[in-house]
Amino acid sequence: MYPSDLRYTKEHEWVRLQGGVATVGITDYAQHELGDVVYVELPKVGAKLTAGQSLGTVESVKAVSEIYSPVAGEVTEVNSTLGPNPETINKDPHGSAWLIKLKVNDPGAVSGLMDAATYQAFVSEKEKDASA
Amino acid sequence: MTPPTTIQLRKTALNSAHRRMGAKMVDFGGWEMPVEYSGIIAEHMATRTAAGLFDVSHMGEIEVRGPHALELVQYVTSNDAAKLVDGQAQYSGLLTSAGTFVDDLLVHKLSDTHYLLCVNASNQDTDFAYIREHNFSQKGRFGAEIENAGPRYSQLAVQGPRALATVQRLTTAPVAGLRYYRFMFGDVAGVACLIARTGYTGEDGFELYFPPHHSERLWNDLLEAGRPQGLTPCGLGARNTLRLEAAMCLYGHEIDDTTTVWEANLGWICKPDKGDFLGRDALLAQKRDGVKRRLVGFEMEDRLIARDGYEVMIGGRQAGKVTSGSPAPFLKKNIGMAYVPVESSAPGTEIEIAIRATHARARIVPTPFYKRAA
Numbered sequence: 001m002y003p004s005d006l007r008y009t010k011e012h013e014w015v016r017l018q019g020g021v022a023t024v025g026i027t028d029y030a031q032h033e034l035g036d037v038v039y040v041e042l043p044k045v046g047a048k049l050t051a052g053q054s055l056g057t058v059e060s061v062k063a064v065s066e067i068y069s070p071v072a073g074e075v076t077e078v079n080s081t082l083g084p085n086p087e088t089i090n091k092d093p094h095g096s097a098w099l100i101k102l103k104v105n106d107p108g109a110v111s112g113l114m115d116a117a118t119y120q121a122f123v124s125e126k127e128k129d130a131s132a
Numbered sequence: 133m134t135p136p137t138t139i140q141l142r143k144t145a146l147n148s149a150h151r152r153m154g155a156k157m158v159d160f161g162g163w164e165m166p167v168e169y170s171g172i173i174a175e176h177m178a179t180r181t182a183a184g185l186f187d188v189s190h191m192g193e194i195e196v197r198g199p200h201a202l203e204l205v206q207y208v209t210s211n212d213a214a215k216l217v218d219g220q221a222q223y224s225g226l227l228t229s230a231g232t233f234v235d236d237l238l239v240h241k242l243s244d245t246h247y248l249l250c251v252n253a254s255n256q257d258t259d260f261a262y263i264r265e266h267n268f269s270q271k272g273r274f275g276a277e278i279e280n281a282g283p284r285y286s287q288l289a290v291q292g293p294r295a296l297a298t299v300q301r302l303t304t305a306p307v308a309g310l311r312y313y314r315f316m317f318g319d320v321a322g323v324a325c326l327i328a329r330t331g332y333t334g335e336d337g338f339e340l341y342f343p344p345h346h347s348e349r350l351w352n353d354l355l356e357a358g359r360p361q362g363l364t365p366c367g368l369g370a371r372n373t374l375r376l377e378a379a380m381c382l383y384g385h386e387i388d389d390t391t392t393v394w395e396a397n398l399g400w401i402c403k404p405d406k407g408d409f410l411g412r413d414a415l416l417a418q419k420r421d422g423v424k425r426r427l428v429g430f431e432m433e434d435r436l437i438a439r440d441g442y443e444v445m446i447g448g449r450q451a452g453k454v455t456s457g458s459p460a461p462f463l464k465k466n467i468g469m470a471y472v473p474v475e476s477s478a479p480g481t482e483i484e485i486a487i488r489a490t491h492a493r494a495r496i497v498p499t500p501f502y503k504r505a506a
Contacts, residue, residue, distance in 0.1 A: 036173040038459045061172040061459050
């Protein structure tokens with residue numbers, strides 16, 4: 001269910017690190033919690049982010065969710081398709097609905113993050129608690 | 133995401149049906165309610181273009197009976213219940229002696245000696261205590277029989293242009309001829325209901341009141357009868373976006389114990405000529421002196437979304453707060469309501485909403501934002 005080439009945070013962001021470039025998005029669990037996404041606020045190209053720093057917001061009909069950068073780096077690309085089509089985040093959260101790309105200097109940046117199996121277990125616990 | 137809680141939430145009779153359908157459940161005023169099934173936008177659009185089915189069993193019902201029923205209702209509410217005929221309902225306010233809102237409600241007249249009040253879920257116990265207090269506070273002048281009847285009722289709302297077609301498939305009661313804000317008794321899918329042509333969406337539709345043990349049967353039969361019409365189960369998320377587009381008030385947001393009917397554009401539910409009632413003197417004084425603030429609707433001009441509680445600025449100065457703010461799925465705009473100083477309340481007035489680090493531009497517009505085709 002959760003792609004094995006991604007790493008995951010407790011705040012339900014995912015990151016793919018390939019050759020010094022980190023692609024960041026929010027997970028299927030996050031989009032399901034949010035509901036219909038209607039608006040996305042993203043940083044400008046060139047912005048420098050630290051790990052855990054807010055990179056913007058994803059808004060649904062009912063809620064505003066702050067998004068935190070899983071890794072430190074400089075924003076090199078912002079997904080401009082999300083402006084006209086924010087609902088892509090609901091439809092393809094791990095693929096075409098990536099939020100930003102970062103130039104990352106530390107190759108060990110994702111080592112502290114959860115792998116797919118650990119994240120799957122993490123959200124399963126949350127789903128169990130929620131339905132109790 | 134909310135952490136696990138040990139607070140026991142109240143549940144409607146349809147709680148397990150909602151969970152089986154995969155509804156996202158939330159705590160609403162102490163009740164565990166479905167906020168959405170297939171998505172707020174899909175549910176909202178279904179209600180505007182076909183029909184939506186809402187479990188609103190959390191709403192409260194208070195029965196007022198006996199020879200003094202009308203007197204009590206007239207004293208504790210703002211509208212003129214003496215104008216009602218049997219089988220007619222009216223929107224009204226339960227008021228404090230300061231003329232502010234304890235709750236908003238629907239008053240249904242069943243007979244000269246029997247009224248059914250439908251009140252907000254979160255207020256049903258305080259409303260009942262308030263009415264009971266005033267039932268006996270006039271030196272025995274009222275002494276009506278009152279009952280907090282919430283547990284005896286489930287309530288479903290069928291709303292939308294195809295609501296009538298859906299309900300007609302399940303009843304021989306002449307619902308097509310039931311006028312707006314009238315009600316009748318009839319069987320729907322074999323369940324004895326009070327069938328009211330009322331609703332909280334701005335669409336045509338019905339609210340059905342019936343004993344809770346029939347809930348699953350009526351819910352399922354309505355879904356099946358409505359399927360060819362496009363009937364869609366809808367949660368509280370869509371209920372909120374629908375009522376906001378129709379500029380209908382929500383207690384705790386547009387109205388509360390600090391707001392009056394004049395400020396909230398609800399003067400039409402206030403009938404000072406009907407006789408004395410709680411809050412009448414305060415309201416007459418405010419009418420004479422003029423209100424200082426007014427409830428307005430606004431549309432965002434920037435793409436940002438105004439939300440409940442955000443600051444409103446006019447001319448660079450703090451002017452009030454957003455009472456309700458949200459995307460409007462049918463209108464495809466971002467809208468909201470707020471109290472602003474009366475001198476700045478005209479439609480066309482440019483305002484700003486503080487949204488995180490930005491002062492987003494908005495404009496006061498006439499309400500309702502949405503009105504269904506006649």
